[in-house]
Amino acid sequence: xxxxxxxxxxxxxxxxxxxxxxxxxxxxxxxxxxxxxxxxxxxxxxxxxxxxxxxxxxxxxxxxxxxxxxxxxxxxxxxxxxxxxxxxxxxxxxxxxxxxxxxxxxxxxxxxxxxxxxxxxxxxxxxxxxxxxxxxxxxxxxxxxxxxxxxxxxxxxxxxxxxxxxxxxxxxxxxxxxxxxxxxxxxxxxxxxxxxxxxxxxxxxxxxxxxxxxxxxxxxxxxxxxxxxxxxxxxxxxxxxxxxxxxxxxxxxxxxxxxxxxxxxxxxxxxxxxxxxxxxxxxxxxxxxxxxxxxxxxxxxxxxxxxxxxxxxxxxxxxxxxxxxxxxxxxxxxxxxxxxxxxxxxxxxxxxxxxxxxxxxxxxxxx
Numbered sequence: 001x002x003x004x005x006x007x008x009x010x011x012x013x014x015x016x017x018x019x020x021x022x023x024x025x026x027x028x029x030x031x032x033x034x035x036x037x038x039x040x041x042x043x044x045x046x047x048x049x050x051x052x053x054x055x056x057x058x059x060x061x062x063x064x065x066x067x068x069x070x071x072x073x074x075x076x077x078x079x080x081x082x083x084x085x086x087x088x089x090x091x092x093x094x095x096x097x098x099x100x101x102x103x104x105x106x107x108x109x110x111x112x113x114x115x116x117x118x119x120x121x122x123x124x125x126x127x128x129x130x131x132x133x134x135x136x137x138x139x140x141x142x143x144x145x146x147x148x149x150x151x152x153x154x155x156x157x158x159x160x161x162x163x164x165x166x167x168x169x170x171x172x173x174x175x176x177x178x179x180x181x182x183x184x185x186x187x188x189x190x191x192x193x194x195x196x197x198x199x200x201x202x203x204x205x206x207x208x209x210x211x212x213x214x215x216x217x218x219x220x221x222x223x224x225x226x227x228x229x230x231x232x233x234x235x236x237x238x239x240x241x242x243x244x245x246x247x248x249x250x251x252x253x254x255x256x257x258x259x260x261x262x263x264x265x266x267x268x269x270x271x272x273x274x275x276x277x278x279x280x281x282x283x284x285x286x287x288x289x290x291x292x293x294x295x296x297x298x299x300x301x302x303x304x305x306x307x308x309x310x311x312x313x314x315x316x317x318x319x320x321x322x323x324x325x326x327x328x329x330x331x332x333x334x335x336x337x338x339x340x341x342x343x344x345x346x347x348x349x350x351x352x353x354x355x356x357x358x359x360x361x362x363x364x365x366x367x
Contacts, residue, residue, distance in 0.1 A: 024204030076100025135228025227332025
């Protein structure tokens with residue numbers, strides 16, 4: 001926010017995925033942010049009936065979808081910050097956002113910021129790191145968000161990679177400085193039930209994808225299921241902890257006159273680990289688990305509820321895999337990472353794998 005006389009210039013924010021698990025959680029935090037009165041938040045929603053409810057919360061709403069590329073471009077062109085929290089594989093929507101942000105740069109001379117989420121709607125968050133283990137082994141390969149060469153080596157054939165590279169390339173344009181500062185957040189297996197005014201109003205999906213899907217399928221087959229032997233490893237993070245990461249990044253890039261009441265802070269050296277562009281990848285993880293551990297926990301709950309006789313998980317048969325995962329799944333793959341950069345900029349996740357396993361009971365209330 002900048003003040004000129006009595007006029008306040010607001011910070012314009014465009015957020016996608018407002019009704020989703022991640023996007024709704026980020027939006028909730030922006031609404032309760034200490035500087036929320038200086039924000040002008042705009043969202044795009046498909047359901048016109050929800051628009052008035054969002055508007056009653058002081059949010060600007062445009063009714064439309066991500067396939068309305070001209071609308072996406074216009075909204076981005078009017079934004080200082082874009083939080084992209086919807087489908088990570090929509091390349092055309094991403095390009096539309098980037099075209100709009102380029103317009104913003106050309107108009108203002110200042111690079112706007114894009115905080116992009118690498119996750120998708122098909123139970124494959126962090127799939128960009130996943131391998132083809134099919135539950136048969138754990139890998140020794142662990143990715144660090146501080147290891148730029150390691151991330152750079154990921155082939156374009158990996159899940160989400162074409163979108164990632166398009167975003168990174170945008171940051172290199174305009175004489176190498178880029179017309180946009182890009183930050184890519186890679187949550188892992190997110191768990192926990194989202195809460196807040198959007199959930200209470202029935203506007204936001206409160207549940208994750210991976211674990212609830214396994215619960216549902218295990219109930220359907222009368223026994224806990226897994227891919228292969230469930231030996232593969234995945235990182236995990238609580239929804240509230242990963243939302244902290246988005247807000248931490250946002251607070252780092254808010255203009256200093258907005259972000260700091262203590263003017264002496266302007267003299268501080270910038271955090272060398274806080275990067276955008278090619279180095280601007282931020283992992284979200286605070287522990288890891290085998291697929292077997294998750295399925296075994298589901299099995300024990302099934303027995304306790306009288307829904308199964310044996311807590312020991314069994315592999316999904318080939319027929320079940322075709323039935324339950326017609327588009328394939330990375331549930332049986334390894335996706336190991338360490339959020340070293342995220343922690344280096346001050347992220348302090350609180351909940352661990354133990355909390356994740358304990359939270360599975362709550363997911364049974366859904367079914």
